[in-house]
Amino acid sequence: MAVSGFEGFEKRIELQFYGDDPVTGKGLRLLDFFSLEKVLHAVQCTVVSAVGNKYFDSYVLSESSLFVYPTKIIIKTCGTTQLLKSVRLLVDYAITMGLTVCGCRYTRGSFIFPHAQPYPHTSFKEEVVYLEENLPKSLSCKKASVMNSKSCYKWHVFNACDEEHMVVMEDMQADDLYTVEICMTELDRVLAKKFFRRFNDGKNGDSAGKEMTEATGIRDVNRNALICDYAFDPCGYSMNGLDGNRYSTVHVTPEDGFSYASFECVGSVYDDREELFEFLNKVVKVFKPAALSVSTTCPSGHEMWRGVAKAIEPLGMRLRSRAADEFPAAGSVVFQTFASRQK
């Protein structure tokens, strides 16, 4: 942990591949655990809990989460982890499995303790240079952007894709997927206390995690999800939810002074949107943050951000800023920030 406090804001990378054997259809899910551990060792985190289903494997990490699909991998890490060190290793492992990387998306908010971040996370510029040096040259359609807000929190996005597969990727986007990433700070103190373990509770990380999932209301966000949860000692909480081929994930740093919680989920733009808006509404109620940002990534033209704002505003949150940008193959990213009306 940094001398100052724990950095809750996560770094997130998503790598997309092609070349999966249609017979097994397992792709990256066949990567052995030893190799995954090597990747995580480079990033400086470990697996604390894991569960998979028919569609993907999910891992709760000592610093956030990892999701492995046949042709997609998503790693989200917080603290002072060196997430980008995973890129070269993953691309190389994938080659040995007959898979080729064709897309990369890196996103993060603004760190609370930027000076505690190690290379290559010392600045966004450094991160972009590092990504460009470690991704294959074939990912030539690139764009890096810092999306501003009225507060000190900004949204950093780097996107790269292979020109040859851009059409395929755009088709895949067109068929559907959105990602919603919420970052909450200055959590309600009473609610944040629920993410502290009781002294000598006689539980382990898994059983204490289960208890927190129920006691905090996180279990009610999506009752259909299979949940893999973990409570850290003396405080902190992480969970992955699996609902068919969709994941959701929650991470909590409850310490006063740098409290932070995040929620992320994926889905199809053709799903029932009311369900998503209900999830968002329930999650924000679990934390009642003073400040919140939401980044919505989806195929251009779907305007999911409108409903996202409508779900959050009735919870005593006022929209402070909105920024939008377009990225090759990834579609449109809309970054919205909100502040509690009570502040």
Ligand SMILES: C[S@+](CC[C@H](N)C(=O)[O-])C[C@H]1O[C@@H](n2cnc3c(N)ncnc32)[C@H](O)[C@@H]1O
């Ligand atoms: C890993 S969790 C959740 C991460 C998430 N990105 C976040 O900060 O919201 C981080 C919380 O767990 C606490 N924690 C306790 N032991 C930890 C450990 N061994 N590794 C990482 N975090 C730990 C931290 O102090 C912090 O409150």
